[in-house]
Amino acid sequence: TSAYSSPAKSLGDPGITPLSPSHIAKDSDADDAVEQLFLVVVAIDFGTTSSGYAYSFTKEPECIHVMRRWEGGDPGVSSQKTPTTILLTPERKFHSFGYAARDFYHDLDPTESKHWLYFEKFKMKLHTTGNLTMETDLTAANGKKVKALEIFAYALQFFKEQALKELSDQGGSDFENNEIRWVITVPAIWKQPAKQFMRQAAYKAGMASPDNPEQLIIALEPEAASIYCRKLRLHQMIELSSRAPVNGYSPTDTIGTGFTQGKEHVRRNRQSRTFMVENVIGEIWSELEEGDRYIVVDSGGGTVDMTVHQIRLPEGHLKELYKATGGPYGSLGVDYEFEKLLCKIFGEDFIEQFKIKRPAAWVDLMIAFESRKRAAAPDRTNPLNITLPFSFIDYYKKFRGHSVEHALRKSNVDFVKWSSQGMLRMSPDAMNALFKPTIDQIIQHLSEVFDKPEVTNVKFLFLVGGFAESPLLQQAVQSAFGSRCRVIIPQDVGLTILKGAVLFGLDPAVIKVRRSPLTYGVGVLNRFVEGKHPADKLLVKDGTRWCTDVFDKFISADQSVALGETVTRSYTPAKPSQLVIVINIYSSEHDGVGFITEPGVKKCGTLRLDLTGTDASVPSRREIKTLMQFGDTEIKAMAVDVATSKSVKVGIDFLNY
Numbered sequence: 330t331s332a333y334s335s336p337a338k339s340l341g342d343p344g345i346t347p348l349s350p351s352h353i354a355k356d357s358d359a360d361d362a363v364e365q366l367f368l369v370v371v372a373i374d375f376g377t378t379s380s381g382y383a384y385s386f387t388k389e390p391e392c393i394h395v396m397r398r399w400e401g402g403d404p405g406v407s408s409q410k411t412p413t414t415i416l417l418t419p420e421r422k423f424h425s426f427g428y429a430a431r432d433f434y435h436d437l438d439p440t441e442s443k444h445w446l447y448f449e450k451f452k453m454k455l456h457t458t459g460n461l462t463m464e465t466d467l468t469a470a471n472g473k474k475v476k477a478l479e480i481f482a483y484a485l486q487f488f489k490e491q492a493l494k495e496l497s498d499q500g501g502s503d504f505e506n507n508e509i510r511w512v513i514t515v516p517a518i519w520k521q522p523a524k525q526f527m528r529q530a531a532y533k534a535g536m537a538s539p540d541n542p543e544q545l546i547i548a549l550e551p552e553a554a555s556i557y558c559r560k561l562r563l564h565q566m567i568e569l570s571s572r573a574p575v576n577g578y579s580p581t582d583t584i585g586t587g588f589t590q591g592k593e594h595v596r597r598n599r600q601s602r603t604f605m606v607e608n609v610i611g612e613i614w615s616e617l618e619e620g621d622r623y624i625v626v627d628s629g630g631g632t633v634d635m636t637v638h639q640i641r642l643p644e645g646h647l648k649e650l651y652k653a654t655g656g657p658y659g660s661l662g663v664d665y666e667f668e669k670l671l672c673k674i675f676g677e678d679f680i681e682q683f684k685i686k687r688p689a690a691w692v693d694l695m696i697a698f699e700s701r702k703r704a705a706a707p708d709r710t711n712p713l714n715i716t717l718p719f720s721f722i723d724y725y726k727k728f729r730g731h732s733v734e735h736a737l738r739k740s741n742v743d744f745v746k747w748s749s750q751g752m753l754r755m756s757p758d759a760m761n762a763l764f765k766p767t768i769d770q771i772i773q774h775l776s777e778v779f780d781k782p783e784v785t786n787v788k789f790l791f792l793v794g795g796f797a798e799s800p801l802l803q804q805a806v807q808s809a810f811g812s813r814c815r816v817i818i819p820q821d822v823g824l825t826i827l828k829g830a831v832l833f834g835l836d837p838a839v840i841k842v843r844r845s846p847l848t849y850g851v852g853v854l855n856r857f858v859e860g861k862h863p864a865d866k867l868l869v870k871d872g873t874r875w876c877t878d879v880f881d882k883f884i885s886a887d888q889s890v891a892l893g894e895t896v897t898r899s900y901t902p903a904k905p906s907q908l909v910i911v912i913n914i915y916s917s918e919h920d921g922v923g924f925i926t927e928p929g930v931k932k933c934g935t936l937r938l939d940l941t942g943t944d945a946s947v948p949s950r951r952e953i954k955t956l957m958q959f960g961d962t963e964i965k966a967m968a969v970d971v972a973t974s975k976s977v978k979v980g981i982d983f984l985n986y
Contacts, residue, residue, distance in 0.1 A: 344854045345900035367510035371492045372830035374514050377452045377631030381410035383827045390835045393828050419444040426487040435689040443471050453631045455523040470688040481530035511536045512834040517549040517653030518634045522983035548833045550826050551627040551636040554793040557829030623789040628796035631659040648842040651783045660796040662767030674740045690718040705760045706800040714752040768805045787814045793825040842889050847916040850882040852925040854903045880922045883957050890959040900953045912936040934981045936968040
């Protein structure tokens, strides 16, 4: 027998068998819910390193408002977003989020701070956990564990309250949650369980509910960026190519000066925080013709993901050409290299201890590094100084019995020196070396995408996300791909996703065709055919020989699906007298799945149709229609008993099976 025991045999339930012929129906308008009217769309860009929200009133969709300025920004880092950090009291109750959490935690006495639970960069856990469930834990800075779902719900609740408060202050009257459509962005490369996890956390935060799922849209980050990039005017972006001077600068100055000029422009408008999105297709877009392709590379703190889109005219709808790909190559990789460098100089044992014993000082050190990291540039010649917190110097002396200065002299890291003002002095080459592994991975991955047959003739590459502000990354992308396509960076690159997510919430139908990330199907019984079916799948019921565990495919991985497209299959109970029909839905990352027992096939939904109490005059071969609706980032399934119109619905669930 196979390594996986047969679910159907052990359950003893007769199951369903396909009614031939099997057909696909494209009735996209059959199940359209009544469109709810929301007054405002609020999008939350929940990032690995920083987060923010923006909103737009449905009455004036051309105005996008970015949230109020945060108190307590960092020196050297101008920000419209707040750090994704969260602090819980020793009793595990929510205390604060963002700068407030960081500063409060920092000001606690070390004897006290070890009881408080501080979390940062926790979003990556959803990407890296293989078998994510509602029970997955996160570890705080002091080593204590808390359920990830709680932390995510606290964070979303914080944004929900901030946004409601700002909207109420602005409108002069209290805003209700049911007047808001929420959009939360997630990386496109996340697996389905992580996307569903975000939805569950939002339900827990009270943004929407399982009875009203339409109130919340889970948007994919590069898709949101793509929607925003369509609206760009030439003065709102910087082109990194050497084809033409931008804003009257010659190409050699553009990387630096175009940005400074851009930043000035943004700074002047910062007071208003309202961005006008002209209801036109931007100039760059007007150069695109039907069928043109472009890549959006979204490089953030934790992940980098890329999507290839194609334009469909006349309305400029987008079609996804190649499934989203990418990986954990965000700017965190640079922080990690810095940490490795510190371990090399001061010893891994010391760094581990220092992080646990002086967590607030460690946070300080990383903040100091962050502002220097942003000063790294390809043509920089003067060194970068990073202030070491006093408690680092002090604790190191206690721990090792000699000074930090001594450690630097003794280590063979020659491009990091000690400066008399108590700073680490790094040569520009040393800083650039910290970026190299991460940038190399991004370039490597992009090259692989460019080599795919679906990705020929790409016209533009839009570089977006917080990490896209790095001149080092810009230069690497430009020199690697500048000859193949035009590399373009929106000016307020860190807010691109946020604004695109608002536009997506105002008009979710703008993305018309997606690629299915997985193969989906249901488990059925087929008539057993000698020689074709494996003997261990034989099941004899009432004299009929069945082959169990057959995977009946609805849609294949990487197949195009139109938004709202419904795939229908008809089944009949294997045993006519059966009154409860159980249809199990399975998914797999592979395409050619034959049986539900194959490795990598996961159960992700169950439809239970109870036919008791229905009229006896039902035909002997009862038809059970099963529908799966694809297209949104969520997938819905439904089973209908044709004779009685009885139906059940279920959302595909990756967390609870």
